[in-house]
Amino acid sequence: EQSETIALDPRPGFVVKTKIVDAPDVQLIARKVFINICHESKVPRPQIDFEPEKVFPLIIDNQWEIPMIVSVQKEENDKKGFPSFVLDCCINSVCFQWCQVNADLRSILIEWSIECVEILHGYVLERQYTIPKMMSKGQLSQTEVPVSELTASALQEKWNKLKSNETLGLIEALNDPMDIDEGEVDNKPLPNLMNISGTPNAQKQKILIEEIPEKHIKSVSKIEEIVETKPTSKLQVSKKSEIPIEPTRYEFNVTYTPFPENHDSQLLVKFHSEQISSGSDLDVFYVPSIHSIRIVNLSAKHYFTKGSKEDYVDLPLAEEVIVDTKVKSAIVIEDNTLYIL
Incomplete structure (x- = not known):
């Protein structure tokens, strides 16, 4: 006997553009990934409504999250005609309104969506993301979800199981600006994650890449090239200069x-x-x-x-x-x- 399902009909919100920086299949490295942040009233809400002074300490202690349903991974071409992955991360419509009003919560939501995609698909995404000037990339998926899973506790249990099976390797932060297209604003400042007073600050974003030897980090002012060799090889980093960095x-x-x-x-x-x-x-x-x-x-x-x-x-x-x-x-x-x- 099949369990009853509900088809979600998400509404577009905004798009997060990033790219793969590490993956078991080296051919996927550098492929762009578009995450559609969308919303639907049928997706459950957290048990505690959002109030900054109450919720931000809970987030720090990993005791409060926004339930999220992720679509299947779709393949579409980007503006230049190169293949890219597209996924829909759907949250409750009221939660989406919270994120639209509070820029800090919006930044946290983006980080959660990136983590969710990483765990589901086993690759590592760059954290120097951009926000293209579009409400969605492609057509949003009408994902079918069992009714039994449409509760905050059920989604949280499923999410915890996924996180417990996570096998992503250790990564280090490294500067490597993305190419800009899709009409996004380059170097757009993003809000503080937990600035309860609401004062915006400009941010610098970091990207992620595989482990770098400590001697490289200390002595190299700029690491420029990521060289892909044979399919069986891992990422190699070539250094071009060894200019000491003054503290x-x-x-x-x-x-x-x-x-x-x-x-x-x-x-x-x-x-x-x-x-x-x-x-x-x-x-x-x-x-x-x-x-x-x-x-x-x-x-x-x-x-x-x-x-x-x-x-x-x-x-x-x-x-x-x-x-x-x-x-x-x-x-x-x-x-x-x-x-x-």
């Missing part, structure tokens, strides 16, 4: 955003610097003796105090702020920001 001083700004009295945390500290380029650049801990958050520099490319053996900066806290000895923190690369709870 630069961190330029940063810090904002403190208080949470409501009934929230688990009292304060969200946002440390923003355009020089943050990796999740391993900084370490964070609380110093009780001076009632401050200490941010320690772990990067050889930058410094707080030049020549210092213990390179750090202390962020003083108000006396009434109570801090757990184990602070929670997360670096959002796309936002060049360290968030501390």
